[in-house]
Amino acid sequence: xxxxxxxxxxxxxxxxxxxxxxxxxISERSFPRGISTVAxxxxxxxxxxxxxxxxxxxxxxxxxxxxxxxQGWVEAPYCPCPAGFEDVAAQLAWVEPNRIGIVAGxxxxxxxxxxxxxxxxxxxxGALRLLGLxxxxxxxxxxxxxxxxxxxxxxxxxxTYMTGEVYALLRQxxxxxxxxxxxxxxxxxxxxxxxxxxxxHGNGLLNTAFSVRTMALFNRMAIDALPSYLSGLVIxxxxxxxxxxxxxxxxxxxxxxxxxxxxxxxxxxxxVPHIIGNQATWSGLRKIADKLES
Amino acid sequence: xxxxxxxxxxxxxxxxxxxxxxxxxISERSFPRGISTVAxxxxxxxxxxxxxxxxxxxxxxxxxxxxxxxQGWVEAPYCPCPAGFEDVAAQLAWVEPNRIGIVAGxxxxxxxxxxxxxxxxxxxxGALRLLGLxxxxxxxxxxxxxxxxxxxxxxxxxxTYMTGEVYALLRQxxxxxxxxxxxxxxxxxxxxxxxxxxxxHGNGLLNTAFSVRTMALFNRMAIDALPSYLSGLVIxxxxxxxxxxxxxxxxxxxxxxxxxxxxxxxxxxxxVPHIIGNQATWSGLRKIADKLES
Numbered sequence: 001x002x003x004x005x006x007x008x009x010x011x012x013x014x015x016x017x018x019x020x021x022x023x024x025x026i027s028e029r030s031f032p033r034g035i036s037t038v039a040x041x042x043x044x045x046x047x048x049x050x051x052x053x054x055x056x057x058x059x060x061x062x063x064x065x066x067x068x069x070x071q072g073w074v075e076a077p078y079c080p081c082p083a084g085f086e087d088v089a090a091q092l093a094w095v096e097p098n099r100i101g102i103v104a105g106x107x108x109x110x111x112x113x114x115x116x117x118x119x120x121x122x123x124x125x126g127a128l129r130l131l132g133l134x135x136x137x138x139x140x141x142x143x144x145x146x147x148x149x150x151x152x153x154x155x156x157x158x159x160t161y162m163t164g165e166v167y168a169l170l171r172q173x174x175x176x177x178x179x180x181x182x183x184x185x186x187x188x189x190x191x192x193x194x195x196x197x198x199x200x201h202g203n204g205l206l207n208t209a210f211s212v213r214t215m216a217l218f219n220r221m222a223i224d225a226l227p228s229y230l231s232g233l234v235i236x237x238x239x240x241x242x243x244x245x246x247x248x249x250x251x252x253x254x255x256x257x258x259x260x261x262x263x264x265x266x267x268x269x270x271x272v273p274h275i276i277g278n279q280a281t282w283s284g285l286r287k288i289a290d291k292l293e294s
Numbered sequence: 295x296x297x298x299x300x301x302x303x304x305x306x307x308x309x310x311x312x313x314x315x316x317x318x319x320i321s322e323r324s325f326p327r328g329i330s331t332v333a334x335x336x337x338x339x340x341x342x343x344x345x346x347x348x349x350x351x352x353x354x355x356x357x358x359x360x361x362x363x364x365q366g367w368v369e370a371p372y373c374p375c376p377a378g379f380e381d382v383a384a385q386l387a388w389v390e391p392n393r394i395g396i397v398a399g400x401x402x403x404x405x406x407x408x409x410x411x412x413x414x415x416x417x418x419x420g421a422l423r424l425l426g427l428x429x430x431x432x433x434x435x436x437x438x439x440x441x442x443x444x445x446x447x448x449x450x451x452x453x454t455y456m457t458g459e460v461y462a463l464l465r466q467x468x469x470x471x472x473x474x475x476x477x478x479x480x481x482x483x484x485x486x487x488x489x490x491x492x493x494x495h496g497n498g499l500l501n502t503a504f505s506v507r508t509m510a511l512f513n514r515m516a517i518d519a520l521p522s523y524l525s526g527l528v529i530x531x532x533x534x535x536x537x538x539x540x541x542x543x544x545x546x547x548x549x550x551x552x553x554x555x556x557x558x559x560x561x562x563x564x565x566v567p568h569i570i571g572n573q574a575t576w577s578g579l580r581k582i583a584d585k586l587e588s
C-alpha cells in the first residue's frame with residue numbers, strides 16, 4: 001500500500017496530511033494558500049513549496065476541494081447523484097497520472113435547480129467510514145453549509161445553505177454592523193440560544209435580522225452579545241428549513257468551533273449528533289486511495 | 295390654513311414639496327442630502343440652503359423620516375402601536391415651536407422583539423387618505439420593507455423585512471456577485487418571475503440564493519438575467535412569509551420602480567394591489583398639519 005499525501009485545498013486555506021496505509025495521520029501542515037491566493041499556472045509551484053519533501057517516489061497525492069474547480073489546478077468533473085465513493089474514485093482528475101489526483105465533486109438537480117459540492121463528498125465518505133454508518137443524514141456547517149443524505153453508503157441528496165456567508169455579510173456590511181462591536185467578542189451562549197429560538201418560531205431571516213438593530217435601540221440586549229444573537233438567528237434559519245425531528249440520527253462534520261455552535265443549537269431541538277472533525281477528509285481520501293489500489 | 299412645506303428626510307435623500315391648503319403639490323425639490331451626509335449641527339444650514347426661499351412667515355414645515363432619529367436633526371419619540379395620525383400629530387418634535395416639526399415614528403413589541411418605523415407611518419396615513427380607506431394591509435417596499443395593518447385608520451401592527459438591503463448585500467458583496475455582471479443590466483421579467491416562483495415554493499433564501507451561482511455554472515440562465523432572478527428570490531422570500539391570499543386587499547406604496555416589481559410578483563399570487571406613489575408622504579403631512587390647526 002503506497003503512502004498517501006491527502007490535501008484539503010479549499011478557497012481560503014490549504015491543509016495537508018501524510019497518512020500511513022491504515023489511514024493514520026503521521027504529520028499535518030496548514031497554509032493560508034487557498035486557491036483564491038494562487039494565480040493561474042502557479043499551483044504546481046505552491047504545491048512543491050508546501051509539500052515537495054513529503055512526495056517520495058511512490059507517494060500518492062489525492063486532493064479534495066476547490067482545487068478541482070474552474071479556478072483551481074485542474075478541473076475535476078461533477079459526478080451526478082446518487083453517487084458513492086467508487087464513482088468519485090473512478091472520476092479523479094489527474095494532475096500527474098497515478099501520482100497527483102483531484103477528487104471529483106458532486107452535482108444534483110432539484111426540479112431544474114442544480115446544486116454542487118466540492119470537498120464535502122470526501123468528508124461525507126470519510127465520516128461514514130469513521131462511524132461505520134451507511135445510511136445517515138449529515139450536516140457540514142460553514143460558509144456554504146451542506147445538508148447531505150446517504151443511503152447504503154451513497155450520497156442520494158444534498159442541499160447548500162449560504163449560512164456562514166450571509167452571517168458575515170450581515171455582521172460586516174449591513175446596517176446591523178453599526179450596532180455591533182467592530183472587534184470579535186466572546187461568544188454568548190444565552191444570546192445565541194435566544195437567536196436560535198426566535199429563528200425557529202419566526203417569520204424568516206429578512207424579518208428577524210432587523211431585531212439585532214431594535215434590540216440595541218431599546219437596550220434589550222448587551223451590545224457585545226449581538227453578534228452571538230445574530231449567529232443564532234442565521235443558524236436557526238438554516239435548521240428551521242430542515243424540519244428536523246428529535247429522533248433524527250444526525251452526523252455533524254466540521255471545525256470544533258462550528259460543531260460546538262451547531263451542537264448547542266441542535267440540543268434545543270432535542271438532537272444529539274455524532275460529531276466528526278476534519279479528520280473526515282483524511283479518512284475519505286484514504287478510502288478512495290484504497291479503492292484505486294484494490 | 296397655513297401653507298405647508300413637507301419634507302421626506304431619509305437616510306440617503308432629502309425631498310421637499312410645497313403644498314397648498316388642499317394638499318396639492320405646488321412645487322417639488324429633491325437633494326442627495328440624506329441624514330447620512332449631514333454632520334451633527336449642520337441640519338439647520340442644510341435645511342436653509344435647500345428650502346429657505348420656501349419658508350414664508352406663516353409657512354409650517356413638517357418633516358417625516360430619519361431626520362427624527364438619534365442621528366438626525368432633533369430626536370422625535372416613537373409612538374407605541376396601535377397609533378393613529380392624531381397620536382403622531384400630538385407627539386411632534388419641534389425644531390422651532392409651531393414652525394418646523396418632525397413627525398414621531400412608531401414602535402411595536404412582538405413577544406419581546408421590538409420593531410420600529412420612521413417616515414412610513416406618514417406614508418400610511420397619507421395613502422389611506424388618498425384611497426379613502428381605513429382598514430387595510432399595506433406594503434412599503436424598500437431597503438427595509440414595512441408590512442402594515444390598519445384598522446379604523448389606526449396602525450395596529452407592522453413588521454420590517456430587510457429585503458432591499460439583503461438584495462444589495464448579495465448582489466454586491468457575496469460570492470454570487472462574481473457570477474453576475476458588474477454593471478446594472480436591464481430587468482428581465484421572466485427571470486424575476488422564476489425567482490419569485492422558486493422562492494414561494496422553496497426551502498428559504500439561504501438555500502435558494504445559492505442557485506444564482508449554480509444556474510450560471512451550468513449555463514441554465516443568461517448572466518444578464520441573474521440580477522433579476524436574485525431580486526425575485528429575495529422579494530419572493532418576503533412575500534412567502536406574509537401568507538397572502540388572493541382575496542387580499544393590499545395597498546402598495548413606493549417608488550414606481552419598486553411598485554412595478556411588487557405588482558408583478560403579487561400578480562403571481564393573484565393579487566391586484568392599489569398603488570400609491572410618494573405623494574403618500576405629502577398627503578400624510580397635510581393631514582397632520584390640518585389636525586394641528588383644527
